[in-house]
Amino acid sequence: MSERRLVPLLLVAPLLVFMLVFYLLPVLAMLMRSVAEPSWTLENYQALAGDSVFRNVFWTTLRTAIAVTFGCLLFGYPVALTLVRPGRAAGVALIIVLLPFWTSILVRSYAWMVLLGRRGLLNEALLASGVIDHPLRILNTSIAVHIAMIHILLPYMILPIANALRQIDPSLGRAALGLGATPFRVFREVILPLSMPGVGAGVLLVFVLSLGFYITPALVGGPRDMTVSMLIAQQVDQLNWPYAACLSATLLAATLAIMAVFQRLFGVGSAFRLAGR
Amino acid sequence: MTGGQRLMRVVVALILLVMIAPIVVVVVLSFSSASYLTFPPPTFGVRWYREYLGSRDWLAATALSLEVAVSVVVLSTFLGTLATLGLARLPRMARMLATGLILSPLIMPVIIVAIGVYYAFARYGLVGTPVGLVLAHTCLAVPFVVTSVGASLAGFDRRLEMAALSLGATPFGTFRQVTLPLILPGVLVGALFAFITSFDELVVALFLSGANAVTLPRRMWEDLRYALDPTIAAVSTLTIVVTVLPLLWAHWVRRRAG
Numbered sequence: 307m308s309e310r311r312l313v314p315l316l317l318v319a320p321l322l323v324f325m326l327v328f329y330l331l332p333v334l335a336m337l338m339r340s341v342a343e344p345s346w347t348l349e350n351y352q353a354l355a356g357d358s359v360f361r362n363v364f365w366t367t368l369r370t371a372i373a374v375t376f377g378c379l380l381f382g383y384p385v386a387l388t389l390v391r392p393g394r395a396a397g398v399a400l401i402i403v404l405l406p407f408w409t410s411i412l413v414r415s416y417a418w419m420v421l422l423g424r425r426g427l428l429n430e431a432l433l434a435s436g437v438i439d440h441p442l443r444i445l446n447t448s449i450a451v452h453i454a455m456i457h458i459l460l461p462y463m464i465l466p467i468a469n470a471l472r473q474i475d476p477s478l479g480r481a482a483l484g485l486g487a488t489p490f491r492v493f494r495e496v497i498l499p500l501s502m503p504g505v506g507a508g509v510l511l512v513f514v515l516s517l518g519f520y521i522t523p524a525l526v527g528g529p530r531d532m533t534v535s536m537l538i539a540q541q542v543d544q545l546n547w548p549y550a551a552c553l554s555a556t557l558l559a560a561t562l563a564i565m566a567v568f569q570r571l572f573g574v575g576s577a578f579r580l581a582g583r
Numbered sequence: 584m585t586g587g588q589r590l591m592r593v594v595v596a597l598i599l600l601v602m603i604a605p606i607v608v609v610v611v612l613s614f615s616s617a618s619y620l621t622f623p624p625p626t627f628g629v630r631w632y633r634e635y636l637g638s639r640d641w642l643a644a645t646a647l648s649l650e651v652a653v654s655v656v657v658l659s660t661f662l663g664t665l666a667t668l669g670l671a672r673l674p675r676m677a678r679m680l681a682t683g684l685i686l687s688p689l690i691m692p693v694i695i696v697a698i699g700v701y702y703a704f705a706r707y708g709l710v711g712t713p714v715g716l717v718l719a720h721t722c723l724a725v726p727f728v729v730t731s732v733g734a735s736l737a738g739f740d741r742r743l744e745m746a747a748l749s750l751g752a753t754p755f756g757t758f759r760q761v762t763l764p765l766i767l768p769g770v771l772v773g774a775l776f777a778f779i780t781s782f783d784e785l786v787v788a789l790f791l792s793g794a795n796a797v798t799l800p801r802r803m804w805e806d807l808r809y810a811l812d813p814t815i816a817a818v819s820t821l822t823i824v825v826t827v828l829p830l831l832w833a834h835w836v837r838r839r840a841g
Binding site for chain 1: 585587588591594595598599601602603604605606608609612620621622662663665666668669670671672673674681684685688690691692693694695696697698699700701702703704718719721722725779783785786789790800803804807811815816819822823826827830834
């Protein structure tokens with residue numbers, strides 16, 4: 307092999323070997339336990355299909371991911387529009403988007419526990435203002451999970467959309483306005499269609515990340531808000547490895563299937579680039 | 584301004600308020616002098632910071648988290664920067680495969696990584712050791728180094744390297760005097776993200792910490808399951824400071840660099 311081809315290989319090899327040994331092979335070996343125990347079999351997967359606990363947990367996870375993705379899109383798009391508008395407001399908004407983004411998920415989940423608890427700030431404020439006379443039960447319900455997860459994942463929606471909006475040629479909007487379109491029509495027929503790649507990337511990121519959520523639902527959710535990740539952790543605690551491996555393989559397959567669909571719809575590679583903070 | 588635009592501004596302001604509120608609340612609560620969580624605090628003080636500094640447990644967890652995170656930075660920045668330099672020169676097919684593996688932790692549900700390494704590391708006695716945490720966290724941190732260095736390499740004019748080589752510089756001298764200074768901002772930002780990835784990481788730590796390698800997030804998690812002790816607000820505020828200040832700096836550097 308010529309030196310020209312050997313040098314790049316030597317540069318990449320240490321990392322590849324490292325990740326193979328400490329990441330890929332461990333994960334594959336774990337996943338193998340779903341088909342290799344007690345002997346080579348697909349029984350574990352067959353059992354999974356008929357298992358009502360798994361079905362419930364899987365649907366909860368999927369429903370949560372869909373609700374959180376919609377929530378992020380609804381609240382994220384207007385913020386993204388603000389981020390690309392010239393002026394001071396955009397700078398302030400960017401800092402407000404990035405600050406929570408850079409704060410750990412654990413800290414943000416803790417903050418929502420404080421805010422939403424039975425004696426939390428929200429209840430205290432509502433009680434003090436006389437809107438309610440009994441504290442509302444929000445913490446340890448699905449509503450708390452949705453609120454906290456939307457808060458945590460919003461930047462993953464906002465930043466890709468803002469990125470796409472920034473690449474739109476401003477003269478297009480001006481031309482449409484000059485030809486007599488109303489501002490709303492300019493948005494609907496020019497801005498919105500051209501921002502779709504950003505929307506696709508944001509939706510994909512939020513959806514895929516929320517499928518794997520563990521910490522937040524465990525802290526702010528109730529017993530009925532168990533996600534696939536929580537079930538996996540619980541099964542490992544009970545040393546039920548084949549079942550945990552089956553669940554992991556299913557979760558991974560769902561994640562990859564969604565990525566594949568989005569690659570077809572919105573083009574290749576965007577998700578990876580945007581996942582980097 | 585039309586009524587619609589004004590309404591839109593109010594809506595965006597409200598969304599931004601809700602986004603920042605939880606962080607503000609945690610920071611304010613950490614300076615409360617009350618013995619329980621109440622907002623706004625009746626009086627302010629540093630009682631909970633004193634509590635934190637007086638606890639051997641909390642300090643040991645902080646020290647371990649810092650130790651692990653610094654090791655992760657060294658390892659992931661070194662391996663990641665080398666690999667990024669090589670990736671750009673690999674043939675297309677090999678490059679796509681290698682990039683896919685290296686970036687896959689970004690989308691892999693972290694629980695799968697956590698139980699995978701837990702299962703493998705248990706056999707080598709790496710559970711409950713800082714080494715186990717460093718090895719696993721490095722895999723999670725490397726994608727951030729590779730994307731960051733890759734971004735600075737994308738705007739890099741390869742003719743500069745050729746010029747240095749043709750003027751008689753050695754390959755290593757070219758790297759040290761031409762390539763490295765130009766990609767350094769990307770390397771530093773990548774190192775920063777690697778630090779934060781490890782410092783804030785909880786799911787892998789839940790499995791690999793065992794009883795003897797308890798990191799700060801792991802310690803916070805254990806406390807959160809029993810009580811909403813305001814000490815956690817103080818610890819949270821400290822971790823926000825440790826992670827956000829360097830990031831604000833990096834953000835500023837990146838903006839200035841364009």
